[in-house]
Amino acid sequence: xxxxxxxxxxxxxxxxxxxxxxxxxxxxxxxxxxxxxxxxxxxxxxxxxxxxxxxxxxxxxxxxxxxxxxxxxxxxxxxxxxxxxxxxxxxxxxxxxxxxxxxxxxxxxxxxxxxxxxxxxxxxxxxxxxxxxxxxxxxxxxxxxxxxxxxxxxxxxxxxxxxxxxxxxxxxxxxxxxxxxxxxxx
Numbered sequence: 001x002x003x004x005x006x007x008x009x010x011x012x013x014x015x016x017x018x019x020x021x022x023x024x025x026x027x028x029x030x031x032x033x034x035x036x037x038x039x040x041x042x043x044x045x046x047x048x049x050x051x052x053x054x055x056x057x058x059x060x061x062x063x064x065x066x067x068x069x070x071x072x073x074x075x076x077x078x079x080x081x082x083x084x085x086x087x088x089x090x091x092x093x094x095x096x097x098x099x100x101x102x103x104x105x106x107x108x109x110x111x112x113x114x115x116x117x118x119x120x121x122x123x124x125x126x127x128x129x130x131x132x133x134x135x136x137x138x139x140x141x142x143x144x145x146x147x148x149x150x151x152x153x154x155x156x157x158x159x160x161x162x163x164x165x166x167x168x169x170x171x172x173x174x175x176x177x178x179x180x181x182x183x184x185x186x
Contacts, residue, residue: 002028004049006035006128006136015137016144027144034140038132038177045182046070048132050124057117059110064102065117069182071100074122080108081116135176139169 012027013019039047046069057065059080078085078096085108088095094107103119110117128136 002032002035004035004039004047005031006038006048007031007133007140011133012137012140016141023144027140030140030143031136034136034143038136038139043177044069044180046124048125048128048180050122050126052076052120052122055117055119055121056115057110057119059113059116061109061112063105063109065104065110065119066102067123068101069180070124072098072103072121072123073100073126075103076120076122077118078103078120079118081111081113129180131176132180135173139173142170 009024009028009031012031013021013024016027018027038044048070050073075087075096075098085105086095088097088106091097092106096103096105096108098104098121
């Protein structure tokens with residue numbers, strides 16, 4: 001399994017109901033390719049697995065900085081205009097606190113400026129959310145099955161007309177990806 005893969009070969013083999021390892025090389029390549037697509041700019045726009053970030057952000061003059069996706073899971077340091085802000089020890093103490101989607105301040109503000117906020121943090125998921133993994137499995141399954149009729153939208157087999165889907169992905173996959181899509185804070 002490559003770093004950033006959203007599912008495992010064993011989960012994919014189970015989803016596809018494959019009992020031999022004959023297609024494992026192809027399946028592993030599809031897992032990595034579909035995982036890269038899902039996390040790329042055309043779909044989610046961020047890496048799903050948890051990782052460390054050093055962000056340089058613009059201050060806006062308020063006391064809340066909305067980050068959106070991927071979820072924020074830890075803050076290592078926060079510096080505004082060269083001043084280190086410490087975590088608030090209680091809900092009423094001065095400092096910063098955070099949620100999965102924002103950092104908020106008590107007794108400070110994110111002063112207006114370009115690149116004046118430095119945030120060292122951890123964002124992402126410790127494990128791929130189940131619905132997102134299922135969406136990856138479904139999209140990989142579609143790509144795996146489509147390889148036998150690339151470029152075809154219809155065929156006749158045993159006197160029956162068969163029409164192949166020409167959609168880029170199933171609607172169920174699009175719905176899940178939309179729920180996780182990175183959106184710019186307003």
